[in-house]
Amino acid sequence: MRKALVTLGIVCSAVIVTGLLKGCASEQRPLPLDTSEETLLGSNGFRLSLAVEPSIPPVYAQSLLHALQQTGLFREVQPAERVQAPDLLVRVERPISGNAVIPILSLITLGLIPTVTEEEHGYSFSLRLPKSSERVVMVEYVHRGYTVLGWVAGLLNLFPQWTGDSVQNDPRFKERLKLAILIKAQEIKAVTSQ
Secondary structure (H helix, E strand, O other): OHHHHHHHHHHHHHHHHHHHHHOOEEEEOOOOOOHHHHHHHOOOOEEEEEEEOOOOOOHHHHHHHHHHHHHOOEEEEEEHHHOOOOOEEEEEEEEEOOOOOOOHHHHHOOOOOOEEEEEEEEEEEEEEOOOOOOOEEEEEEEEEEEEEEOOHHHHHOOOOOEEOOOHHHOHHHHHHHHHHHHHOHHHHHHHHOO
16 A cells, blocks of 8 residues: 555656646657658749738738748748738738637636647638739648647656647647648649739
8 A cells, every 4th residue: 555655646746847848738740751751842942922911810911821821931021011922922821720618627626637628729821923813723721630738738748749839839849730732833833923
């Protein structure tokens, strides 16, 4: 009996320590790229300037702008009001962000009982010429994965397929967004060559 209590104490201590060090929230990371995807990711970008149109609420356009800048695929990515003659306009087509979950059971039990929810993160946007809305290129990347809130999340964050940071800051997420854009390369080139 004493051995079981000591083991339980050690496990609980480990959970609390990792929770304090690694956080009490964990999100499932996107899958790593396979070799063919990595090859495509090595493609050259576009020598284009993008103007991101405002969205309601503004946070969606701001997040997309930042994500597009981080891809390194475009010469310039700025808010629409800062670009004089962009090559393409970018519009948020639908917001894709996590769920608004209130972890009541986790709060009541001080994190001992975790809250687990499946969430979507990503971007859905269109690219089009500034003076024409006829040809539109739709780009969408959606990551579906689990989010865990509670002390156990600290332990999950020790594993490579989980992160204690926002999944949108994860290198794999950024690679997959870049890949979603590169898959549409021919369509983007067709629109800009008009």
